Amino acid sequence: MASPAEKYTLEVDGRVLALTNRQKVLWPSDGITKGDLVDYYRRIAPYVLHHVARRPLTVERYPNGIDGPSFFEKNISKGAPSWVETVPVPSDSGRRDVIRFMLCNDEATLLYVANLAAIVLHVWTSQAGSLDVPDFVFFDLDPFDGCTLATLAKTALALRDLLDSVGLETLVKTSGGSGLHVVVPLEPAYGYDICKGFAEIVARTLHARLPATTTLERMQAKRPAGTVYLDYVQVGKGKTLVAPYSTRARALAPVSMPISWDEVEAMARKRAKETEPEFARFTLKNAPARLEKRGDLWGAEYWNEQRLEPALKRAREVWT
């Protein structure tokens, strides 16, 4: 903290980036430094950018590593380079009238962000230019105390099958912590109210089918042990999702990793008591190799924008 900042520069797309403190340890238990974080995002930049570009970005910064204090930052930092793009969004709370969110549209911005020790990248589900219409709905499947890996995986599969029964395709990723995120890619044609209403119908229907292993209870203290919390409340303007390939502030430097449904089926057969060790297999260290081998499992070839009207029509027939 007090050592004179070690500075270095990096040229990216014709821009000279002034970066600092490569040696600063961010993950003390693993000896992973800020330089490692910058290198990670450099190596997989096209994959990350595909998912964060044009989306208002909130960064979760850990200036002194994951054991130190952290804070969320929505507004662009004062010292940011002038070329970092932003989008103004009227603030619905607090003193500031407008929040200027960063748009991480290129590699230089991504590396500038990494150099802020921004360990977790949170993005909106809609893009600048059409901030009122999300292009996906996501479900956060959050295992509660005592929920096994198999229970979580089976819940995710049941959600996939439920949506499949009305003709909607889904994609899945690890949260990087203990849960799974399931997304339904949509045409950016529906407002947040519609998406939220849809998410609630799905969550309630799933809960009705899996009453013993799922809960819709928002109060942690009232959730039954061993269940999966179906969080559909995270759908809304300004609500965010941990970006695919974002690192997390946990030991081993896990990342939020898109996985295939086959992998979820394999998890459903495992005996693991806890979900986190399974998901902590995907880390800053090995994610680039996996990406280079398997490609982006949330990439354009897997991402089909879908419409809600036909799905609702089918749902009226098969879910009720």
Next chain:
Amino acid sequence: MAHAIWSGAINFGLVTIPVKLQTAIRTNDLRFNFLHKTDEGRINNVRRCSIDGEEISYDDIVRGYEYEKGRYVILSDEDFKRVNPEASQSVDIVQFVDLGEIDPMLFDKPYYLEPEKRGRHAYALLREALRDSGKVGIAKVVIRSREHLAALKPSGDALVLELMHFADEIVDAKSLDLPAQEKPLANEMKVAKLLIDTMTEAFDVTQFRDTYREEILAMIEARAAGKETPKADAPAPKASNVVNLMDVLQRSLDESKKSRVATSSAHKSAKKSAADDEEKPKKTARRKTSAA
């Protein structure tokens, strides 16, 4: 759920027992956010320099010790590291003492030690030997790069490492105004002891509950239920419930379609007025532009 703080070893004499240090105390505190009274905006703490008024990032903050009014000695991370003991990740037992010799006031915070596979036998042996002899080990241990004094004691099937205060952390009771020890009257003493006897029972810590926490939690639940979307509290969804939601959604979809048609034709007639940036999504193609 248990969470290993480090993996290391118990050392004494020539014996090494590989163990994991695990938390033993769950923090049950309720967490509150500070909000702006009028609009419920979250309150941010801003670190501001008292000289130039600038907002300061953590990277630009150093630790200073005020050794006389307005004058500081700056210590860097490196300085702290230099003084810090080697983070040896071990419990080094320096002596054994009778448990009764230690004033319970010195105990601060317990951790569990869990043996690694190859340490199980030695772990059980040390535990039983301690139990049998009524002794505890006095050890030095490093947790989060700070050295602590600790006592190693058996508790059920576990070895518990209890962090201890150093002697100079305990406030001397002499600084308080306390009555000196004097011989009380025999019959007063008898009555007091009788009272104690009648209230004496076996100690069961589970009899005691944090009622403050429970009452606050109940209050929060009640308020949350009365406030907007208590949807999650509703009974398990019956089909009819979902049908209603579907009706609502269908209406919203129909309405949004109508308004979309209306706005897009309005746009055409206005011949692309500027600043329609926020209005219409640019569709499909944009996702693919930055595809890897």
